[in-house]
Amino acid sequence: MIKHIPDRSLFTPAALRRWDAIEPSIQGKLLGNVWCSACRKAVYINIESAGIERKDLILTGTCAECGGPVARLIEGE
Template identity: 40%
Template sequence: MPNDELAKRRWLAIPSDFRKKLENNVFCSNCGETTIVDYEVDSVNHDIILKGYCKKCNGEVARVIN
């Protein structure tokens, strides 16, 4: 199974209310705490990584979940 598919399965295994909290608690270097939007799910060293954009300024942001 490709790495990104496994990461998506692991991400979707997290309860939706907790996933929402993680999406709404991302750091943006321009805005501080923000929400990640239009993100892709990946994995590195068994960590789930969300790569997307800041809801406020549209800058690139990422969230690592281990």
């Protein structure tokens, strides 16, 4: 099941501020271009949590295809 729009309640407030600063078209590309080591290709991420570590936005969740764990780091400025 692919969720194109992540659940905002899964984001920390700081992560949500960062996420909202990203254009919606870019958000879609970020969500749909996460490397899954099990599928060995870029997949959609079903977000389970999102937070800020150091200056980077970290999206953590599962692969929309195999359900395995995946994560995406979006570098801060």
